Structure formats: C-alpha cells, structure tokens
Amino acid sequence: MSNRIEEHLSKLQEKGEKAFITYYTAGLGGMEATRQIIEAQKGYTDVIELGIPFSDPIADGSVIQQASYEAIQQGSSLRKTFELMKDIRDAGSQQPILFMMYYNTIVNYGIEAFAKKCHECGVDGLIIPDLPLEEQEELQQAIEKYDTTILVQLVSPISADRIPTILKDARGFVYCVSSMGVTGGKGTFHSKVIDYLTDVKKHSKIPVMMGFGIREAKDVEPMKDIIDGAIVGSHFINLMRESDYNPDIAREYVSRFKKDMQ
Numbered sequence: 001m002s003n004r005i006e007e008h009l010s011k012l013q014e015k016g017e018k019a020f021i022t023y024y025t026a027g028l029g030g031m032e033a034t035r036q037i038i039e040a041q042k043g044y045t046d047v048i049e050l051g052i053p054f055s056d057p058i059a060d061g062s063v064i065q066q067a068s069y070e071a072i073q074q075g076s077s078l079r080k081t082f083e084l085m086k087d088i089r090d091a092g093s094q095q096p097i098l099f100m101m102y103y104n105t106i107v108n109y110g111i112e113a114f115a116k117k118c119h120e121c122g123v124d125g126l127i128i129p130d131l132p133l134e135e136q137e138e139l140q141q142a143i144e145k146y147d148t149t150i151l152v153q154l155v156s157p158i159s160a161d162r163i164p165t166i167l168k169d170a171r172g173f174v175y176c177v178s179s180m181g182v183t184g185g186k187g188t189f190h191s192k193v194i195d196y197l198t199d200v201k202k203h204s205k206i207p208v209m210m211g212f213g214i215r216e217a218k219d220v221e222p223m224k225d226i227i228d229g230a231i232v233g234s235h236f237i238n239l240m241r242e243s244d245y246n247p248d249i250a251r252e253y254v255s256r257f258k259k260d261m262q
Helices: 004-015 031-040 062-073 078-090 103-109 111-121 137-144 157-167 193-203 217-223 234-242 247-261
Strands: 019-025 047-051 097-100 125-127 153-155 174-177 208-211 229-232
Touching (some): 004 047, 019 062, 019 208, 031 247, 062 234, 078 097, 217 247, 229 234, 229 247, 234 247
Parallel strands (some): 047 097, 097 125
C-alpha cells in the first residue's frame, strides 16, 4: 500500500515546494486541544510529528521534556494517542502524521501489537531517536507486515561515515539534526552544517529535512537550496503553551512559516 508521507512529499517535489513539518507533544493541554491543533494545520503543515510522552526523553531539551511531563500529568498515553489517531482518520483526515517516540514505549506495548495498532489507526511513520539502525530489524519486520507505516531515519553531524549506510533503504524523508545536543537549541547550528547537509543530500534518494533549533523560516534561509524542508518543535510548543493552546494561533504561525519558506 502507499504511504501518505511519501505520496505528499512526492507531490511537493513535483511542484518545487519546500515541506514544513511541526512537532507537538500528544496530550499537551489535553487530547481535545491536540486534536484542534492538528486540525488547524490542515493545508499548511505537510507532515505532523506527534510526540508520545515519555518519562525519560533523553534526546529532548527542556521545552519538550517539560511538555512530556505535563502531558503525562494530564493523562496522555500511547493508548489515548492511538484513540485520537483513530478519531482523526474516522473523520476522514488524510494529513500525514507520524509518531516521534522512544523505543521503550514500543517494547512495553509489544512490538507486534504496536505495529498492528499503527496500521489500524492510520499512523504513517515513526521516528525513534534511541533506536540505532543496527537494532531496527525487529520493529522493521513488524511494521512491514502491514506496509502502511514507515520508519524515518535520523542523521546528525557526527553520522558522517555512516550516512550512506543509514540512508541506503531509508523511506519517507531523512531527519537531519542540525545542531549538536538536544532539541530546542537557539539556532546554534553545527559550524559545518552546510557541508554536512550537502553530504546528506548527495547520498539521499528521499527528501532531506532539517530540524532542531528552528523558529522562523529565515533560520533556514542559508540552507534553503540544499534542504527540502524544515521541522519546528520546541518553538511551536512554546507558542501553543503561551497562547493557551489556541488553534487560531497555530494556523497563523504554520501558514506564515510555510509561505515564508517558499
């Protein structure tokens, strides 16, 4: 079967359009607020990353760590996020949506059961920052049985020698970590980020997205000719929290970013 992420990004490339991706912690402000924030991005955000709250989010900076903690306190869970996804799909939404999460949560749920549930609820992709390429086989085999959910690969500035290996069978898009450290840095991009992104682009058969530390479209202006799109997480969460999870503010921000990036 076809995959919504791959189909949508393919159409963007045909039109010569840059992709815009947001990250939002599932259940932050409540599940209904999450649903409204997802809905508000329709037509502007090309792929939505839903972060599954976890008690020890080692790849994330203070903003997403706090968001994860608050969402758990507000009752968010993987089970409830699956229910939200099913509701979204039952309502007819075709927005490409993936889960960004930690592997422990999948193992705890049961790998086979998790893969089946992703298929049933219309989860288009997975990003798992603590699952290296060499340890992905079990999950990969489980999701391939259903052929609807893809595993998106992450690369970083220290991946240089491994980039061809990581990207050999990669699907969807490649998530380029633009700076060293955790998510949400203040645009402190790795000093050789242009060289690094150029190298990734050279080896990649799929769209190259840049994330970590991005707030506005102007932040990616120097890399615009290399990358195929940008990912915003911590800034988007701050914006939602400060506006009391107002979907109109979400719509305004994502529509402006998408327009400014073209």
